[in-house]
Amino acid sequence: MTELHEAEEVSSTAGRPLTRRGEQTRAKLLEAAEHVVADIGYHEASIVKITERAGVGMGTFYLYFDSKQTVFEALVVDLNRRVRHSMAAAMEGTGSRVEAERAGFSGFFRFTAQHPALYRVVREAEFVSPQMLRLHYTRIVEGYIAGLEAAQGVGEIDPGLDPEVTAWALMGIGELIGMRYLLWERDSDGRPPVDLDPDVFEAMMRFIQNALTPPRRAESEES
Incomplete structure (x- = not known):
């Protein structure tokens, strides 16, 4: 230059x-x-x-x-912005909350497969810049809570669920499923997957759907 x-x-x-x-x-x-x-x-x-x-x-x-730490903190913010954008773009135009969950998780896993650094950066933030670790998670959860509350308002999900606890639980599911089946998984040539295994995704979504479905609707679907 x-x-x-x-x-x-x-x-x-x-x-x-x-x-x-x-x-x-x-x-x-x-x-x-x-x-x-x-x-x-x-x-x-x-x-x-x-x-x-x-x-x-x-x-x-x-x-x-100014320093290595400032670029690291900017990196946390940048990755957070991009993963939230990936999820929001995937969720756009969906109907029910379960459909939104499916699309949002799909967007999250696609981003994670393309940017596995997200995991290491977030883990390192715990020790390098704890406030940035908290910022990363709370920014995701804030939007999550609003979506869950709106879904409760129209009877799409169990009204007895605590939206904040549910948001943290769902985020934890996505993070650990991604770690196990994207970050740790390798094919016979040692290459990581380009997306989450469809069977794993469907098993996860069945669990999430059962957890979110209002009790009476769940009972009628089983009968």
């Missing part, structure tokens, strides 16, 4: 929105940080490794981030 280009990006980050070029450079650094942290962990990662992966100079890094 030339000194002129660096100077242009400095002015764009000084309290004003980034230029398109600046946004692209920042995104490139976050993508590099995602790969580096996923490969070797936060403590072994370094700004040098991140900039080398991104193909930018050290000076460029400091135009966007």
Whole structure:
């Protein structure tokens, strides 16, 4: 990067929105940080490794981030934003709450398969930046609660369920199913799956549907 280009990006980050070029450079650094942290962990990662992966100079890094921790925290926010977008986009246009759950989980698992770093980054946040760990989960849960409350209001799911507890429980199901059947799974050549096994997905959704269905409706469906 030339000194002129660096100077242009400095002015764009000084309290004003980034230029398109600046946004692209920042995104490139976050993508590099995602790969580096996923490969070797936060403590072994370094700004040098991140900039080398991104193909930018050290000076460029400091135009966007103050330290390794600030880029890590920005990475947590970025991954959180993208996984929530994947889920919301998948849920758009669905009818019932169970259909929304199915679509949302499908979006989550697709994102997880494409970005397995999400797991390591979130786990590392517990020790590197606990407040970011909490932010990651609470941002997902907040939208979840609103959706569950709306579904209770129209009688789609069990009115006796606590929406907040249910939201945390559902999020836990998705995270651990993804860990077991996406993050840990490998084929005979050692390659990870590109999506969740359909049989696993259906077994999970049957459990979730039974948990959410109002008691009277569940009884009528069984009879």
